[in-house]
Amino acid sequence: xxxxxxxxxxxxxxxxxxxTLRCNFSDSVxxxxxxxxxxxxQLINLFYIPSGTxxxxxxxxxxxxxxxxxxxxxxxSQTTDSGVYFCAAxxxxxxMLTFGGGTRLMVKP
Amino acid sequence: xxxxxxxxxxxxxxxxxxxxxxxxxxxxxxxVSWYQQTPGQGLQFxxxxxxxxxxxxxxxxxxxxxxxxxxxxxxxxxxxxxLGDSALYLCASSLPGSYEQYFGPGTRLxxx
Numbered sequence: 001x002x003x004x005x006x007x008x009x010x011x012x013x014x015x016x017x018x019x020t021l022r023c024n025f026s027d028s029v030x031x032x033x034x035x036x037x038x039x040x041x042q043l044i045n046l047f048y049i050p051s052g053t054x055x056x057x058x059x060x061x062x063x064x065x066x067x068x069x070x071x072x073x074x075x076x077s078q079t080t081d082s083g084v085y086f087c088a089a090x091x092x093x094x095x096m097l098t099f100g101g102g103t104r105l106m107v108k109p
Numbered sequence: 110x111x112x113x114x115x116x117x118x119x120x121x122x123x124x125x126x127x128x129x130x131x132x133x134x135x136x137x138x139x140x141v142s143w144y145q146q147t148p149g150q151g152l153q154f155x156x157x158x159x160x161x162x163x164x165x166x167x168x169x170x171x172x173x174x175x176x177x178x179x180x181x182x183x184x185x186x187x188x189x190x191x192l193g194d195s196a197l198y199l200c201a202s203s204l205p206g207s208y209e210q211y212f213g214p215g216t217r218l219x220x221x
Contacts, residue, residue, distance in 0.1 A: 031208035041197050043212040094165040099152035
């Protein structure tokens with residue numbers, strides 16, 4: 001199966017700073033999703049982005065499928081952005097997501 | 110439209126017992142997948158059901174099983190619970206023909 005690696009594992013920012021989270025995957029994929037896990041454990045969908053670029057408010061994501069990586073950009077970070085960000089990928093038929101280890105983000109006021 | 114719902118939200122069981130968790134997908138979604146999250150192993154895929162058939166299976170022992178009903182609701186069962194089964198169990202659903210998955214709030218299982 002595919003391997004998914006995220007970096008950095010931990011990130012501490014001051015409120016207002018920008019950040020870039022990276023996700024590398026080992027093979028071609030037909031699904032690449034970014035999630036934010038809230039303190040209660042629920043995974044909140046951020047982007048479905050197997051290729052290309054998308055933006056949603058202060059967040060944007062880019063996946064370069066040919067080079068097997070995806071980037072999540074957070075601009076003007078807020079304390080509510082704190083939490084764990086997961087990248088997950090899948091290939092072939094069905095919906096078998098492989099998750100990266102996550103990036104734990106802490107935004108300080 | 111209501112999101113994915115999971116019941117119960119919290120559960121405490123004793124080693125050796127069995128447990129059944131339930132997941133109701135978003136209306137119109139027919140694929141339901143289950144994942145286990147532990148501090149040591151992270152998020153791992155358990156199995157996926159589509160139209161009442163298991164379509165994919167992760168690398169878990171046979172004590173973990175699941176099923177899907179005609180209304181797309183799914184249950185997973187863990188028999189002969191072990192301490193290591195303590196985890197957050199997450200369910201996700203997706204539309205036919207779509208790969209994008211939407212997750213429920215999870216069931217936190219504690220085995221003592």
